[in-house]
Amino acid sequence: MDGILPLWKPKGFTSHDCVMIIRRLLKTKKVGHTGTLDPEVEGVLLICIGQATKIVPYLTDTKKTYEAEVMLGKTTETEDAYGKTIEEVEVTNPPTEEDIENMLQSFTGTITQVPPMYSAVKVNGRKLYEYARENIPVERPKRQVTIYEITRLPQVIQKHDSFRVQVVCSKGTYIRTLCVDMGKTLGYPAHMSDLTRTQTGPFTKKNTVTFDMIETAVENNTQKQLLEPIMKGLNHLDRLNVDEDTKKRILYGQKLAKPKEIVKQNPFVVLCDQELLAIYQIHPEKPDLIKPVRVFQG
Structure with a gap:
C-alpha cells in the first residue's frame, strides 16, 4: 500500500x-x-x-490552516487551557471589534515567535519540555514564521473575554504562542482555549x-x-517531464545534466506520462547537474 x-x-x-x-x-x-x-x-x-x-x-x-479560540484574562505555563495558571486578571474593559481587527492585521506577514517552554523544540540536544519539567531555565531560540492570513470567526455565543480566529500559516508556527502574543497586544494575559487544524496543504x-x-x-x-x-x-512543487529513456536512468537513481526546461523551484518533481518517478534537486556542488533526493519506483 x-x-x-x-x-x-x-x-x-x-x-x-x-x-x-x-x-x-x-x-x-x-x-x-x-x-x-x-x-x-x-x-x-x-x-x-x-x-x-x-x-x-x-x-x-x-501551509496549515487552524481555527483557534483566544481566551483573555489568564495565561498558563503551557499557553493552552491545560496548564497551570501563571497570571489571571478580570477582563473589565474588553477590546472592541475595531481593536481586535487592528490587532489581527498587525500579525499578518513574517513575525518572530519564541516557542513555548512546553514544546518539542530542541536546545542543546534536549527538548524544551524536558527543561520545563525539571524547572531548568534555558534561553529559547527566536524563530521567524509566516502568517499568510488571519481572520476573525463568528462565535455562536458572544463572550466578552474571548474571540475565535482562523489562521493560515507556515510550518513551525505555534498557535498557542500566537494567542498569547495577541492577548499581550490587546493588553491582557491570554491563552489558547481551543484549537482545530482544518487544512494541511x-x-x-x-x-x-x-x-x-x-x-x-x-x-x-x-x-x-x-x-x-x-x-x-507534492502539487506545491514544480514539475519536470521526461521521456522513457530518461525514466530508466531516473529509476536507477542517476545524476542527470541540468535540463533546458526551466524549473523555478528546487527541489522539484520528475514525471513521465503523469507517472511520479522521483524528486530531484540541482546538485549543490555541480550546478550543471541534477541529483535524486527521493526515487519512488523500481
Missing part, C-alpha cells in the same frame, strides 16, 4: 498513537505522520503509507477519514480506496 491517508485526528490521541493504530489496522510498518498535533487538538493529520513516507518532509513544509476536513471509516474499510477489504495519491502531496 502506497499513498496518503488524510486522518481526522480525534482529541485524546497523540500523533504517535495514530501512527501505531494505523499500523495495526492496515498491517503495515511503513507509516509516518506529517506534523504533530497535541493530544487535546483535533483535525487534519496526514498519514503517509509505504512509499509515501518518502515525502513526509515535503508535506510538513506546506491541499487536504481539508472534507477529504479526511476517521478511525471508524478505516476499520469498516478493512472489514470490506477496501482500505486502498481511502488513500490519496502521493502526487497530491
Whole structure:
C-alpha cells in the first residue's frame, strides 16, 4: 500500500498513537505522520503509507490552516487551557471589534515567535519540555514564521473575554504562542482555549477519514480506496517531464545534466506520462547537474 491517508485526528490521541493504530489496522510498518498535533487538538493529520513516507518532509513544509479560540484574562505555563495558571486578571474593559481587527492585521506577514517552554523544540540536544519539567531555565531560540492570513470567526455565543480566529500559516508556527502574543497586544494575559487544524496543504476536513471509516474499510477489504495519491502531496512543487529513456536512468537513481526546461523551484518533481518517478534537486556542488533526493519506483 502506497499513498496518503488524510486522518481526522480525534482529541485524546497523540500523533504517535495514530501512527501505531494505523499500523495495526492496515498491517503495515511503513507509516509516518506529517506534523504533530497535541493530544487535546483535533483535525487534519496526514498519514503517509509505504512509499509515501518518502515525502513526509515535503508535506510538513506546506501551509496549515487552524481555527483557534483566544481566551483573555489568564495565561498558563503551557499557553493552552491545560496548564497551570501563571497570571489571571478580570477582563473589565474588553477590546472592541475595531481593536481586535487592528490587532489581527498587525500579525499578518513574517513575525518572530519564541516557542513555548512546553514544546518539542530542541536546545542543546534536549527538548524544551524536558527543561520545563525539571524547572531548568534555558534561553529559547527566536524563530521567524509566516502568517499568510488571519481572520476573525463568528462565535455562536458572544463572550466578552474571548474571540475565535482562523489562521493560515507556515510550518513551525505555534498557535498557542500566537494567542498569547495577541492577548499581550490587546493588553491582557491570554491563552489558547481551543484549537482545530482544518487544512494541511491541499487536504481539508472534507477529504479526511476517521478511525471508524478505516476499520469498516478493512472489514470490506477496501482500505486502498481511502488513500490519496502521493502526487497530491507534492502539487506545491514544480514539475519536470521526461521521456522513457530518461525514466530508466531516473529509476536507477542517476545524476542527470541540468535540463533546458526551466524549473523555478528546487527541489522539484520528475514525471513521465503523469507517472511520479522521483524528486530531484540541482546538485549543490555541480550546478550543471541534477541529483535524486527521493526515487519512488523500481
